[in-house]
Amino acid sequence: MVGEIFPYLFVFERMVFVEKGKKDYSDYAVVMEQIVKKFPGVLANDHVDLFVKRGEIHALVGENGAGKTTLMSQLYGLINPNSGKIYINGVETKIKNPNDAITAKIGMVHQHFMLVDRLSVVENVVLGMEPSRGPFFAIDKARDQIKKLSKRFGLYVEPNAIIEDLPVGSQQRVEIIKVLYRGAEILVLDEPTAVLTPQETEELFKILRTLKSQGKTIIFITHKLHEIMAVTDSVTVMRLGKVTGIVKTSETNSRELARMMVGRxxxxxxxxxxxxxxxxxxxxxxxxxxxxxxxxxxxxxxxxxxxxxxxxxxxxxxxxxxxxxxxxxxxxxxxxxxxxxxxxxxxxxxxxxxxxxxMGHIPEDRLKHGLVTSFPLYYNFILGRHDSPQFCDGSFLKMPEIKRSSEELVKRFDVRPPSIDILGANLSGGNQQKVIIAREFSFNxxxxxxxxxxxxxxxxxxxxxxxxxxxxxxxxxxxxxxxxxxxxxxxxxxxxxxxxxxxxxxxxxxxxxxxxxxxxxxxxxxxxxxxxxxx
Amino acid sequence: MVSRLKKFYMNDKIIVPVIAVVVSLFIAAIVMLLIGKNPFIAYGALIYGAFGTEGALINNIMKATPLILTGLAVGFGFRAGLFNIGANGQLIIGALLATYVGAHMSTFPFYLSIPLTLAVGMVGGALWAAIAGWLKVARGAHEVITTIMLNYVAVFIANFVVNGPFQAPGGVPKSPEIAYSARFPDLLTTGATWLSAGIFVALAAVAVVYVIIEKTKTGYEVKAVGLNPYAAEYGGISISKNTILAMAISGALAGLAGTMQVMGVYYRYLGSLGGGMGFDGITIALIGQNDPIGIAFAAFLISSIRTGSNQMQIAGVSKNIVIIIQGIIIFLVAANRLVKSLMFWKKGAEEA
The missing domain is CATH 3.40.50.300 (P-loop containing nucleotide triphosphate hydrolases)
Incomplete structure (x- = not known):
């Protein structure tokens, strides 16, 4: 693992030591220092550092599962780090929940939109912060504010439109307006282009540039390299929970980024x-x-x-x-x-x-497709061939044969513990995968x-x-x-x-x-x- | 570690309901003490009322018979990941059809008319339940909603039929009686109560359902679909086919419960014949942990406390106490899953 990231360590160490040396983070909108986050079985963030200058568009890149979203969820207070510090505008800030994040003027646009489909744009934007006139909802006030915001940032949407009637690109603009309406200065966008067409992506980039020109700081999670080159100022690359590179966009190219992303x-x-x-x-x-x-x-x-x-x-x-x-x-x-x-x-x-x-199939998601986790192994070993003459004579299962062949597979593929009665759920990931592979290959x-x-x-x-x-x-x-x-x-x-x-x-x-x-x-x-x- | 976990699970199926019963009896005893009654006398009466006399025992078994079947119906559905709340409707349709056929059996010998009537009752329940299965597969309608609605449809159909086209003479809302050849033989008679052979049909159903679930391809497919439909589909198992099939089997069992009431108890269709047995089936399946043998025991448990409750009333303790007992049993069995999942969740977090 160290070998893979070795060539980038120098970039990484240099930047970190410079930053650590002065400990003056006042130029930075966001600094996340030595963040560690553990999940059952994985170290999702392994001493991750993130430095985002005020007023820049910063890309956070890496493959799926690299730990990008985990890192940003901690910035937004959705989950809390096991250790590490967060500085907002140079001041150490504890972000325990999304309310803390909103107070710190951080806004997040999630990959999956958090909008109420049946409500209008205005109603969605002000949800939870409705302007009122006496006991009544002052929808006209809200509408005016939203119009102002969309004009200022070039985020055109029809305030009275119902969300479910809008195309995905517009829904995303609603999400961005929602965040701005809550006064965000730092915007986190989690893979915003994943759902967009190329034209909508171009539109989004225009919006991002406008936001930047108005002094907002943007953290942009993606795994698409050409987007990084197109719109960002600097890049933090993550791989397997670690930072493998911190570079300025102008000083790098797709090739180098690709290498940092996938390992050498x-x-x-x-x-x-x-x-x-x-x-x-x-x-x-x-x-x-x-x-x-x-x-x-x-x-x-x-x-x-x-x-x-x-x-x-x-x-x-x-x-x-x-x-x-x-x-x-x-x-x-x-x-x-x-x-x-x-x-x-x-x-x-x-x-x-x-x-x-x-045809055999070893599925990508072993728990979803590959196994019935509440089935014992001998049942899992026949999934897909349970009605073949080997295991079934018309309507009855041939239990002795099923158990015999399962015993054999457990031995041959060294499944541990070597018991065919254990439930699929109680095996380790590696042994679950062995069961699937044994099964699929045993069908010749x-x-x-x-x-x-x-x-x-x-x-x-x-x-x-x-x-x-x-x-x-x-x-x-x-x-x-x-x-x-x-x-x-x-x-x-x-x-x-x-x-x-x-x-x-x-x-x-x-x-x-x-x-x-x-x-x-x-x-x-x-x-x-x-x-x-x-x- | 792992074998211990397995043991825990295997025993769990038995331990949970047993503890639930013991604790509920204990809590009900406290309630009785609080209202100034002696729980020992009450429980003594309860046991005597359920098992103490031949008549009590017969009554108990007659009550248990349809409950075993509705419990199996709901339990089988659960094993396939389906929540069949419509056992009542399926029971009614099954009973109604069985009555109709049974009433026209007078010229047949018993060895033809009994199996035929049984089969018709089962098919009626199966088809009624299959409607909900089909709606789920074809239109994505959730079976909880559709089976509930089909319950009403069944009730109204039955009311119409026994008030008009298939009404016994005399203007009462009940059907004519079924032929003698379509009635179950009585095994024992004590006073006004009799024990019909229906209990053997119910016990046979327990065995058949056990074999289907544990030993057959159908059981394997149905369980796979219930436990993980994605993996089932990956393994080439048709979700649609098995959903409809599982509903049909579940419905057939409920239909059989209704048929038992017709062939062994009332010998005709009455509006009150179903009672709440379809819903009792949910309770029983839950206590029996969806296991056929467990369900048989759970059905006897419920029928025993209900049968015994009359004696308890005579002994001066309100028979409604048994509703408290039943409620607490269900609560504990259901809440135990909550506690268990919390335990597992915590364990998962610690292992990290």
């Missing part, structure tokens, strides 16, 4: 022979898939997997990988395009049929969609799982591996595809590319453009 070198090299690639077994053609909010998340993906190879899909989390895997495995509807497995079009057939045809699939197989696991479990995946490849299984861990992609894949905003940016092989190149593709540069630049 591949440390885990898995021993493997060259792939003995067979015939094409799985193919996706011009696939279009929508995410839950109805926005298109996969925009015309083409890919193919042959027997005996691992095709890795790299990318920053939230660029359509989840939806891609769900569409492939039948858990999500395909809007357009085809999924072809063993030369059969399986585009919208049930997950059950896919399994019967020989021909193709397997593997999503985030080692997220949150310790080195030992990771190694074991990597070896299992490689050995399955060598047995001729075609594997599609989706992972946010670049190291994993590099060490396992025979071919690498990079996904960005629902599209494939390019295909490379691990020995003919570099982390920088992948990082740039992850930031939205197409391979052909990059190669053209080099040439």
């Amino acid at each position: 070198d591949v440390l885990l090299r898995v021993e493997k022979d060259k792939a003995k690639v067979g015939t094409e077994i799985f193919k996706v053609e011009d696939l279009h898939v929508k995410e839950n909010r109805g926005i298109e998340a996969v925009k015309g993906v083409n890919l193919s997997v042959r027997r005996g190879e691992i095709v890795g899909v790299a990318g920053v989390a939230g660029n359509g990988q989840t939806e891609l895997v769900e569409a492939i495995t039948g858990l999500r509807k395909v809007e357009e395009g085809h999924v072809i497995f063993k030369k059969t079009n399986i585009t919208n057939i049930s997950p059950k049929r896919r399994r019967e045809m020989g 699939p021909d193709f397997m969609a593997v999503a985030q197989p080692t997220r949150g696991l310790d080195i030992g479990a990771i190694e074991f799982i990597h070896k299992t995946i490689i050995s399955m490849r060598d047995k001729g299984v075609g594997i599609l591996l989706v992972s946010m861990e670049l190291e994993e992609i590099f060490s396992l894949s025979d071919r690498i595809l990079v996904m960005y905003e629902g599209q494939i940016m390019g295909e490379v092989t691990p020995d003919a590319t570099s982390t920088e190149e992948i990082g740039l593709m992850m930031a939205g540069h197409r391979l052909e453009d990059l190669r053209a630049q080099e040439a």
Whole structure:
């Protein structure tokens, strides 16, 4: 871990020591010093420092799960740090709850809007701070104030409109007005562009610049590199709960930021022979898939997997990988395009049929999809094959066979504790994942969609799982591996595809590319453009 | 550590209700002391009233029979993640159809008419419940709302039917009697009470439900859908199919409860036949921890304190005390989950 962040430590240490040396934070709107926040099983923030100058737009970047939102939730008082200090405008401030934050003139625009759909813009903005005339709600006063605010900051919205009738971009403006109405000087925006179209994003950037010109300080959480370059003044990069870089935007570039975000070198090299690639077994053609909010998340993906190879899909989390895997495995509807497995079009057939045809799936979220946590292991081991002749004779389950094969899997995959009666919920994450992997591979699939197989696991479990995946490849299984861990992609894949905003940016092989190149593709540069630049 | 946790869980199913019963009897005893009654006399009377005489025992078993079935109905629904509040409606529809068919069975031998009448009652309850299952799957309507509303629909349908097209002569709102060949044989008769063979049907239902839940593919799928629909879907289990199926099985059990009342007790459909047994089923499923065998015991518990309460009244203690006992049992069983989840939450935080 230290090795990964080593090259940036110098940047980081220099800045911290300078700041610490004088301890004069009066130029800074926000200073968070050595923040530590623990959650069950994870160190979400590991001695994190954040310095935000007054009147700047500061980007807080990192992959999903890097600890950005956790850090900002502490600034806004939604959760409290285990240790560390917060200074607002140079003064140490205790922020225990959102009321303290509002008093300190901090406002937060959440990723998921906190608006009442059926109320109007005015009613939403003043909610909890309604201006009154005697005992009555003075809606006209509120409306005037909102009009003033929107004019001053270029935040155009119709005050009488009902929230549910407004497009997402306008709803976001309402959120920003709400924050400004409460007198915020420091605005925290949590992934504000995640829900916006490119045009709405441009609009938002204009607003941010106006806010800045009026002296507001903005902290902008994102994982999209081009946005950082477009609109921010300085950047704090986080990875796995730690700060891995603090830089001025003008002194850096996407390439460097990408490197800081995803870590540098591949440390885990898995021993493997060259792939003995067979015939094409799985193919996706011009696939279009929508995410839950109805926005298109996969925009015309083409890919193919042959027997005996691992095709890795790299990318920053939230660029359509989840939806891609769900569409492939039948858990999500395909809007357009085809999924072809063993030369059969399986585009919208049930997950059950896919399994019967020989498709396996290691899901991204092991607790949501992978296990029934209140089931004992022997029940979890047959999920998906509980009605196969091996485990079921028509209507009755063959309990002795189920238990026998479960015992065998527990032994072979070294699940601890080695008991088949234990409930799924009572296993550690690594062992839960072993159960899922054991199950999926025991069904002898021909193709397997593997999503985030080692997220949150310790080195030992990771190694074991990597070896299992490689050995399955060598047995001729075609594997599609989706992972946010670049190291994993590099060490396992025979071919690498990079996904960005629902599209494939390019295909490379691990020995003919570099982390920088992948990082740039992850930031939205197409391979052909990059190669053209080099040439 | 882990095996201890497992043990805790396994025992929990038994320990919780037992403690709840003991504590509730204790609290009710305090209440009795406060109103100047002797709890020992009261409980003595209660036990005597429930088990002391042949008649009491028969009464007790006759009361327990439909309660076992409605308890199973609600409990099975719970196992599938469905809250079937409509056991009453399903019971009514089942009873009504069984009565109709039973009344036309006079020319059939008993070995045809009894199973046929039973089957019709079950199918009636199953279809009635399946409406709610279908509404949930197709339209996303929550089963709590739809089953409650279907209860009213069932009541009004039944009232209409026994006041008009299928009314016994005499202008009373009740149906004609079912044929003798469709009645359960009496096993014992004491005075005005008799023990019908219905209890064996209820006990058989306990066994069948146990086997379905524990040993069959259907049980596996239904439980998976109830416990984690996402994982079920991932595993190729159809949520829609199993939701409707689970509602239908639940409804069939409730329909069977109504059919028992027709074939073993009243021999006809009466408006009061269902009583609150569908809702008692919720209580019983809760006390029985949704386990078929637990439900059978819980049903006997409830029927015993109810049967015994008359004797208690005679002994000078208000029979309403048993409502207090029942209320406290439910409260403790339900609140225990709260306490348990708090314990787990705390443990999770400490492990970090």
